[in-house]
Each structure stands twice: as structure tokens, then as C-alpha cells.
Amino acid sequence: MSQSHSFDKSYLEDGTGFKSWFFTHDHKRLGVMYLWAIGIFFILAAIASFLIRFEHLTPGQTIVDAQTYNVLFTLHGAVMVFLFIVPGVAASFGNFLIPLMIGARDVIFPKLNLYSFWVYCAGAIIFLIALAAPADTGWTFYTPYSIDTGANVILVTFGVFVLGFSSILTGINFIVSIHKLRAPGLTWDRLPLFCWAAYATSLLQVLATPVVGITLLLLIGERYFGLGFFDPAKGGDPVLFQHFFWFYSHPAVYIMILPAMGIISEVIPVFSRKPIFGYKAIAYSSLAIALISFLVWGHHMFVSGQSKLINIIFSVITFAVAVPTAIKVFNWLWTMYKGSIELSAAMLYSLAFIFLFTIGGLTGLFLGALAADVHLHDTYFVVAHMHYVMIGGTVFGLFSAIHFWYPKMWGKMFDEFKAKIAFVLIFIGFNIVFFPQFILGTLGMPRRYFNYSPEFATLHQISTYGTWILGIGFIIMLYALLRPISNKAEANPYKSASLEWAMPSPPPTLNFEKIPTLTASTYDYGTKLEQEA
């Protein structure tokens, strides 16, 4: 690749055909491929969820039998978690943005980055074949059911094991890149908050993922060789599986949400034209979340039979993890206070994130309280809570990013009006789907049940109708994004101060012809400095 070739052409024009993409080392192309991949898996898992909800339109069988229902919710949960939301924002926008934001020409290990993508593809193929086999354990693979079931477990867990390597390698790449490749003047206290969030996410990916990998290997050993780690008859303990599983899977919740929080920290100052409030508090709260997230896994196990003492300890620490999260929400709100707010589609998704994630977070505290959890555990309340966090949080954050960085990524402009219509439908549809589930849960409707009592029918039906509105919203959003209104985007249409906007849209392959030197914060909106510029 010649030097002029790499700076004159955009990364989208620098080579065409399958090979130029599948063998690329370019972080931006890899980010885009991750985005397409997670997008396809999101649609697949969403279709499964529409079928699940359709099944619940009436008590008893509506469209599928009980076993198919089990397969569908396993497919939905497992694909959403392992193929969409864990790699999600970190692998797609992390890859695309981190080198641009830190003033580098690529990540520090570009070949490892490509390898990581290939491992993701291999893991995804294994995983999907295994799910089609089919699997029926749900995404948590709890013992003893996962040891005894006649459905497919080993291949699914092996797929997750392979996917874990991709996650670890991406995390290592981001951590080392942020340490070693920051442009001159880009000190830690000027590092964009998305990079701080990606850094904290990467720490979790590197430190927690090996634990689930080993746990799933133990499960495979248990099924193949009857090792007895989780079998009481052999001196083992099925609850030990849950300890190991949640030691990864609770931090994994923050692998999912932290990058989305980073996006919100980038979008809100731009569309409020104000410097971010409490930069250091937001940056360090990402690290605090990463740290504390390792200490709260037992709140998933309050009714598993674990001891009262450890229940109390985990409950107390769970309340602590709310503090750094609340710090972020407070700072985002204060950033907007007296700002010159522009309600673009990206900003609307960010505002919805704050609203919905706050509901998700606060209802998480209900579940962290021991007495309330005994009543609410394994009910639809939990389903609603985790969807308010995962969709209301992560997916709305991802949608905000897709709209905000669309001009930079594709060099085109989408129709804001259509995007806003889509937002309204998605926001309303989402709340119609999931808010009734809070009520269903408090009334005692268990989750993952094929059938339900007639008294729950109305709330189930409202929830199902919501999915139809949500689906129409998704289709309009896709239409708006896939049918741009202009094929020429400005370099910086939103007047952002961050480094990625200081280059043409879409960026050239090697990003910066000359590595920039930073002399000020990238959040100087509405200040004298910005007015002079």
C-alpha cells in the first residue's frame, strides 16, 4: 500500500472486493464489518423475540409448541448476548473510533485485530450451527439441567469459548493502543470519554472472559467425563457453576453497557454545545464500575441456596455499584443544563438512553434488595429490568452512535426527519413491550414459561402489540439509514471538537497524514476557545 494511496483515498474506496475487506488490517473496515455482523445477529435474535412475543398473544399454544418455545428463547438470549451485545459497541465503534480519537493510524496490533475478527466469525459459525442443533438451556447453561439435557450443550459452549478469545484479543489491542499510541498532548486527562469507557470495557474483557471459558470447559468435561465438579453425588456443587458463570457474566453486563455510556458522553456535549460536566468523575467512574462489577456477581443467586451471609454481603456491594453509574447520569444531566440543545436523532437516542437506563438501573436496586428479590426473582420483572438496561441502555446507545458517526463512517447524510419518526416509534414501542412486564413480574408471572394463567393475558397482549410498533420503528430506521439523502457529508457536520472529525468524511485509510498534537480538551464547546476558532 503506497503512502499516497493511503491518504488520498477514503478507507471505503481503498480496495474493493471480498478479499480487500476480509483480509484488511484497517481498524475502520474491521469496525464496519463488526457492525454489519452484529447488525445481522441483532435482526436474527429480534425475529426470535417477535416469535416469542407472538406466542404469548394467548395463553397456551398460539403459534409454536413448548419445546420450540424453549429453543426460540435460547436462540434469542444466546445470540443477543454472545454474538450481538458483548462484542457490540466495543468491537464495532471501538475499532472504528479509538485510533481516530487518540490520533493514531491504526490499533497497535492490526494483524491481531484481523485475527480477532476471524475468530469471532469462526465462533459465530460454531455457535449458530450448535443453536440450530438445537439447544434449550437458555444462555446461562445452568447445571444440573445443562449436564442432563439431551439437547445440544457442548457445541454451544465451545462456540462461546471460541468467541471469548476474540473478546480477549480485542481487549488487549485496545488497552495497549490507548497506552502506547496516544498523540502528543493527548494526556490521560484529555482522553475522550468514549476511549475511557472502551478502556474499562477492555479491562473487563481481558480479566473476566477467561473465567467463563474455563467454566464452560469444566461443563464440557462434566458432560463428557462426569468429572463431578457440579454434581453433589460426587462431592461437587451445582451452585459453584453459578458462582463461576456470574463471576464473568456480571462484569459482562458492564462490557455491554460501558461503551454505550462512552457514546453518551461524546454525543451530549456536542448537541448541548457545552463542555462535559465532571470529566474526571465520568472517566474514573468507568474504572470504578469495572472494579466493583467483579464484586457483585452473587446478586444473581439470592434464591439459589447460597448462604445468608454471602447474600447480605453481595446485596450491600450491589448498592455500591449504583454510585459510579449515578455519577455519570448526574454529569450528563448537568452537561445539558443551560446548554444550547439540538434534538438531532443521535441526541434523542442519547436522551432516551438516560431515561430508560435510569429505570433499568433503579429497578436493578429492587433486585439487589434481598427481600424484594425473593419475590421478584425469575419473574418478568427481571426480564423488564434487563431489557431496560440492555436495550434501553446499550441498544439505544448503539443507535445514537450509528446516527452520530454515520457521516464520518459512510461519508453520507441520512434523513433526520425519517430517523426521528423511527426514534419515536422505537421509544414508544419499547416502553409498550417492556413496561407491562414490570407489572407482570410483580403479579408473579414467571419468566421463560411457555404457558400462563388467563389473568395475565391482557398485559401479555399489550406487550406483544408493542413489539409490532417496535418492529415498524426498526424498519423505518433501517430505511432512513440505507437510503441516504446526500452522498457527500461534510468533514464535521455537527461541529464536534473531537479528533475524528478533523479529517475528511469518510477518513483516509491511514487516518492522519501528520500525527496531530493536542493543546486543549476535546470538549471545549461554547467556550471562548471555540468561539475564537
Next chain:
Amino acid sequence: MVNSNTYKQYFNIWLLLMFLTVITVGAAQFDFGSLNIPIAMLIASIKAGVVALHFMHLKYEDGMTWIFATYPIFLLFLLIAFSATDIFTRVVN
């Protein structure tokens, strides 16, 4: 990295690892009762430490690398401590 081992040092470390392997096999010939696992873990930890320090060059790295290398040990401690707290304080009816 500011320094690294010489070939002679690598050879000596390899000899040490071989010696510790002999100790591992030897220790397995005796029954120490409840100390069987702690003794095996101790020898394995010493071997892992020697590999990390010399073959993985941790001995010559800066403080940041040490934090990254040792933090997972703290997490392992947490995993064992919390799980063990549950198991040893659980009331089984």
C-alpha cells in the same frame, strides 16, 4: 523492557523448573493428607512465578505491567474467597 536474561540464565532457570518438576513427582509419592493439594499448588505457583518473571520478562517490566500481571491474582482470590464464604457458611436442611 530495560534488560533481559542471558542464555546461561535461561538454562539455569530451565534446570530449576526441571528440579521443581522432580519435586512435584516426588511429593505425589507421599500422602500428606489435607496438605496434598496445598503442597502441589505451592510448587506449581513457584514454577509459574519463575516462568512469569524470567521467560515472560516480568522481572524487567515497569510498575504498570506489574499491576496488570498481578491484578488477576487478586481477582482469583476474590472468586475463591466469596465462593468459599458461601460454601462454608451455607445451612443445608
